[in-house]
Amino acid sequence: MIEVRSIFCDDVRIEVNGKSILIGVYPGVLFASAGDVVKLSNWIEARGLERGKHTATISAFFDNGHEEISVADVAVDFTVADERFPAIFTPTDLHFVPDGPGTLAVRLSFDGSADLDAGKIPVIIPEPEDDELVNDESAFPDSVDFD
Numbered sequence: 789m790i791e792v793r794s795i796f797c798d799d800v801r802i803e804v805n806g807k808s809i810l811i812g813v814y815p816g817v818l819f820a821s822a823g824d825v826v827k828l829s830n831w832i833e834a835r836g837l838e839r840g841k842h843t844a845t846i847s848a849f850f851d852n853g854h855e856e857i858s859v860a861d862v863a864v865d866f867t868v869a870d871e872r873f874p875a876i877f878t879p880t881d882l883h884f885v886p887d888g889p890g891t892l893a894v895r896l897s898f899d900g901s902a903d904l905d906a907g908k909i910p911v912i913i914p915e916p917e918d919d920e921l922v923n924d925e926s927a928f929p930d931s932v933d934f935d
Contacts, residue, residue, distance in 0.1 A: 790836040792896055794907025800829045800878040808876065814909060820886050822913045829880040830894055832906050837868045837875055837898065844875070845897045848882050850911070852890035859884045859892065889913045 798812030810831055820826050832846070844866065848859040859882050868875060882892070889912055896906040 790834055790898065790904060792832060792834050792904050792906045794833075794894060795831045796892070796907065796909045797829050797831065798827070800831050800880055802878065808878065816909065818892070818909050818911050819914060820911055822887055823885060825883055825885055826911070828882040828892070829878065830882060830907065832877040832879070832894070832896060833874045834877070834896065834898075835874045837871065839868050839871050841865065841867050842875075842898050843900075844877060845900075846877060846879050846906070847895045847903070848879065849893050849895070850884045850886060850890055851893060852886065852888055857884065886911050886913060 795810060796814045796818065797810045799810075801809040801811065803809065808831055814828075818826070818828070830848070834844075842865070844864045845862070846864065847861045849856040850859055851857075860879055862879065864877065866875060877896070879894070882894075884892070889910070891908050891910050893908045894906040895903040897903050
């Protein structure tokens with residue numbers, strides 16, 4: 789059985805020694821402005837692949853509740869040398885323009901198999917702030933006593 793996990797972030801850098809550096813990791817939600825370009829990266833780990841040559845197809849979609857908009861669709865050839873170690877994928881060009889709130893979903897398939905859910909992140913478009921609440925100084929204490 790193939791197990792997949794994913795982390796959404798601003799960028800992924802791969803060091804010479806094979807370590808991944810994830811920059812700007814999202815805490816399970818992404819806040820964006822309607823009409824602005826959102827640029828994301830994704831770090832994906834897949835475990836349970838058999839030794840040998842494989843083709844992974846990575847697809848990303850933004851679902852705004854009315855339609856799924858394709859964000860990325862790429863095929864990658866790779867080799868698993870040892871089943872004990874995961875295969876790592878780092879699609880870094882997930883660019884889209886949300887017209888409202890929705891969900892960014894990444895799907896992964898291996899060698900033409902059924903799609904696996906490789907991660908989802910809700911995209912929130914905040915409402916304009918209420919000036920009355922923002923300017924209410926009583927909402928922000930001068931100091932906090934933790935004793």
